[in-house]
Amino acid sequence: MLSERRLEVLRAIVQDYVGTEEPVGSKALTERHHLGVSPATVRNDMAALEEEGFIAQPHTSAGRIPTDKGYRLFVDKLADVKPMTAPERRAIQSFLDHAVDLDDVVARTVRLLAQLTRQVAVVQYPSLTRSTVRHVELLALAPARLMLVLITDTGRVEQRHVDCPAPFGETSLADLRARLNSRVAGRRFTDVPQLVQDLPESFESEDRGTVSTVLSTLLETLVEETEERLVIGGTSNLTRFGHDFPLVIRPVLEALEEQVVLLKLLGEAKDSGMTVRIGHENAHEGLNSTSVVSVGYGSGGEAVAKLGVVGPTRMDYPGTMGAVRAVARYVGQILAES
Amino acid sequence: MLSERRLEVLRAIVQDYVGTEEPVGSKALTERHHLGVSPATVRNDMAALEEEGFIAQPHTSAGRIPTDKGYRLFVDKLADVKPMTAPERRAIQSFLDHAVDLDDVVARTVRLLAQLTRQVAVVQYPSLTRSTVRHVELLALAPARLMLVLITDTGRVEQRHVDCPAPFGETSLADLRARLNSRVAGRRFTDVPQLVQDLPESFESEDRGTVSTVLSTLLETLVEETEERLVIGGTSNLTRFGHDFPLVIRPVLEALEEQVVLLKLLGEAKDSGMTVRIGHENAHEGLNSTSVVSVGYGSGGEAVAKLGVVGPTRMDYPGTMGAVRAVARYVGQILAES
DNA sequence: CTTGGCACTCACGACAGGCGAGTGCCAACA
DNA sequence: TGTTGGCACTCGCCTGTCGTGAGTGCCAAG
Numbered sequence: 001m002l003s004e005r006r007l008e009v010l011r012a013i014v015q016d017y018v019g020t021e022e023p024v025g026s027k028a029l030t031e032r033h034h035l036g037v038s039p040a041t042v043r044n045d046m047a048a049l050e051e052e053g054f055i056a057q058p059h060t061s062a063g064r065i066p067t068d069k070g071y072r073l074f075v076d077k078l079a080d081v082k083p084m085t086a087p088e089r090r091a092i093q094s095f096l097d098h099a100v101d102l103d104d105v106v107a108r109t110v111r112l113l114a115q116l117t118r119q120v121a122v123v124q125y126p127s128l129t130r131s132t133v134r135h136v137e138l139l140a141l142a143p144a145r146l147m148l149v150l151i152t153d154t155g156r157v158e159q160r161h162v163d164c165p166a167p168f169g170e171t172s173l174a175d176l177r178a179r180l181n182s183r184v185a186g187r188r189f190t191d192v193p194q195l196v197q198d199l200p201e202s203f204e205s206e207d208r209g210t211v212s213t214v215l216s217t218l219l220e221t222l223v224e225e226t227e228e229r230l231v232i233g234g235t236s237n238l239t240r241f242g243h244d245f246p247l248v249i250r251p252v253l254e255a256l257e258e259q260v261v262l263l264k265l266l267g268e269a270k271d272s273g274m275t276v277r278i279g280h281e282n283a284h285e286g287l288n289s290t291s292v293v294s295v296g297y298g299s300g301g302e303a304v305a306k307l308g309v310v311g312p313t314r315m316d317y318p319g320t321m322g323a324v325r326a327v328a329r330y331v332g333q334i335l336a337e338s
Numbered sequence: 339m340l341s342e343r344r345l346e347v348l349r350a351i352v353q354d355y356v357g358t359e360e361p362v363g364s365k366a367l368t369e370r371h372h373l374g375v376s377p378a379t380v381r382n383d384m385a386a387l388e389e390e391g392f393i394a395q396p397h398t399s400a401g402r403i404p405t406d407k408g409y410r411l412f413v414d415k416l417a418d419v420k421p422m423t424a425p426e427r428r429a430i431q432s433f434l435d436h437a438v439d440l441d442d443v444v445a446r447t448v449r450l451l452a453q454l455t456r457q458v459a460v461v462q463y464p465s466l467t468r469s470t471v472r473h474v475e476l477l478a479l480a481p482a483r484l485m486l487v488l489i490t491d492t493g494r495v496e497q498r499h500v501d502c503p504a505p506f507g508e509t510s511l512a513d514l515r516a517r518l519n520s521r522v523a524g525r526r527f528t529d530v531p532q533l534v535q536d537l538p539e540s541f542e543s544e545d546r547g548t549v550s551t552v553l554s555t556l557l558e559t560l561v562e563e564t565e566e567r568l569v570i571g572g573t574s575n576l577t578r579f580g581h582d583f584p585l586v587i588r589p590v591l592e593a594l595e596e597q598v599v600l601l602k603l604l605g606e607a608k609d610s611g612m613t614v615r616i617g618h619e620n621a622h623e624g625l626n627s628t629s630v631v632s633v634g635y636g637s638g639g640e641a642v643a644k645l646g647v648v649g650p651t652r653m654d655y656p657g658t659m660g661a662v663r664a665v666a667r668y669v670g671q672i673l674a675e676s
Numbered sequence: 677c678t679t680g681g682c683a684c685t686c687a688c689g690a691c692a693g694g695c696g697a698g699t700g701c702c703a704a705c706a
Numbered sequence: 707t708g709t710t711g712g713c714a715c716t717c718g719c720c721t722g723t724c725g726t727g728a729g730t731g732c733c734a735a736g
Contacts, residue, residue, distance in 0.1 A: 253574035
């Protein structure tokens with residue numbers, strides 16, 4: 001087991017390396033942190049830490065840098081989440097309060113997160129699967145053409161065109177709209193299929209085809225939108241990555257463009273509490289030199305989606321975690337109010 | 339005036355430089371293009387072209403590279419838009435045909451454009467100012483809380499919450515919804531303000547406050563959405579930029595994150611026909627080493643929005659222009675159908 | 677277990693020399 | 707007048723050498 005002081009040395013190495021981006025040596029360490037021991041002692045500790053795989057040297061006769069395993073230990077045992085200062089909290093709140101609709105909330109959140117952490121921010125739209133239906137609207141575009149609009153309790157709006165097998169009268173339309181809403185409004189998405197199952201039967205035979213078509217479009221929309229949407233921002237912060245720049249940044253940008261990858265990334269995170277995935281802990285290869293800090297957020301106690309940031313493994317974990325947590329909290333509040 | 343052959347030399351320089359990314363010398367030129375003259379002659383021509391400011395040398399005793407002015411001449415006089423091949427056209431069409439709604443059309447367009455040109459793609463959402471209202475929907479969320487949903491002819495949906503000064507009955511709601519739609523449905527956005535001006539007067543005094551609030555929210559939405567939304571993609575293609583990478587890419591990424599900048603960029607482009615802005619022709623400083631190829635697209639003859647790509651000044655102009663034009667054309671078709 | 681001392685390693689920057697692509701100029705030629 | 711080959715010159719880039727210094731590992735003494 002590692003002694004108290006060795007953990008202290010590891011903490012110091014992480015902090016210095018995050019600050020300077022340069023391998024940190026024994027002498028510099030003792031100078032910048034009052035550890036009360038000499039460089040030689042620190043060297044012994046470093047040897048032990050390296051033995052255990054927490055730190056490594058890029059090349060002989062250079063200082064040490066933390067490994068993924070080292071960061072892991074740092075995050076789990078040595079670091080506390082750094083709470084936001086009062087002014088920061090106020091800034092977050094007022095920035096988010098000015099949002100006009102859901103799209104705007106998400107857009108502002110992503111900008112905010114990118115700015116606070118100076119990293120790449122990812123925000124998932126509130127998930128439809130856990131949401132409930134607020135309203136379903138049907139409009140006639142043409143005699144045999146309808147538009148279906150679905151509104152969720154989180155304020156999300158989806159619309160689809162429906163081509164009907166036969167013309168559909170205004171009365172039938174109003175009828176369908178009313179019945180549909182009385183059945184599904186306020187219900188969970190997952191419950192909708194059963195709730196509308198027998199609806200076609202209650203219509204005149206000439207309208208049944210259209211009703212079925214509308215329903216299947218509705219159900220399709222639910223399924224399709226289960227693969228949820230997300231927004232990213234702050235990609236210019238990638239330029240802060242390091243010197244070995246082009247090689248690292250390329251796969252990261254590519255991964256960030258693949259929504260699927262990001263969704264999987266967020267999906268792997270715990271549903272509650274904050275998740276930190278460091279370097280090779282990320283399944284996707286392009287993100288092997290990045291860390292992902294993510295957390296669920298939601299309007300009530302329940303998380304409806306996730307948000308987080310992607311940055312170099314060499315990041316300020318306490319600060320980043322603090323920012324992510326604070327933003328998630330406030331977004332949850334905003335959603336609850338709307 | 340420049341002789342025919344000198345223009346030919348310029349064209350050859352542009353083509354070679356775009357291909358190799360390296361300054362091109364007189365000898366290499368005569369080898370790769372059968373100009374029918376010797377390197378010495380080409381050198382004379384190059385001296386003349388440099389004199390006129392069309393090409394430059396990065397340093398003495400290196401080959402020449404085109405200047406912004408050189409690219410300008412190339413685009414205006416020497417290059418033809420390269421049409422897409424038949425298979426490419428089919429690929430474009432089938433890819434876009436699978437889109438399910440407007441968001442999807444835009445998302446697919448941006449991916450397609452990025453892939454075809456291997457550059458950064460920018461697609462503006464169909465503009466609301468030139469669009470017409472298809473339908474306005476009002477829903478009661480609570481006795482004194484409404485949701486306003488605006489649907490445009492391009493399939494765009496916007497929604498807002500409205501807090502009413504007084505409770506608003508279901509009958510009044512249906513009434514307002516009906517009157518509102520009968521006035522504005524099918525009308526241009528710009529006409530809406532006059533059309534609804536006198537609407538509050540026709541309601542009971544107790545409801546007038548609410549009606550006014552609803553109307554002002556509606557008008558606000560129009561104004562707000564005049565600053566139009568856009569989507570970008572293919573940022574990972576920025577890594578192809580060149581060797582002097584980090585310095586160039588940073589401001590570009592920053593500019594791309596600022597929607598305002600991009601909107602201004604697209605706004606500066608001609609309304610009809612293709613616009614190419616090369617290097618310093620772009621007002622925004624961060625984009626001084628990029629070129630922007632943009633074109634309007636729309637469902638009918640009229641352009642409702644723009645799309646384009648951002649890439650290094652050293653880009654394949656004919657190919658890029660061909661791709662941009664083709665994509666714009668097909669997107670227009672898709673919008674017309676929906 | 678800690679400490680100072682010491683020899684060793686090795687990345688990095690500076691400097692020098694050689695190579696070669698490319699240029700400008702000039703004199704000769706059609 | 708325009709084109710061509712020849713030629714000297716420039717200068718970026720690559721390579722190799724060398725000195726410097728930060729950092730290490732090991733060891734013997736406290």
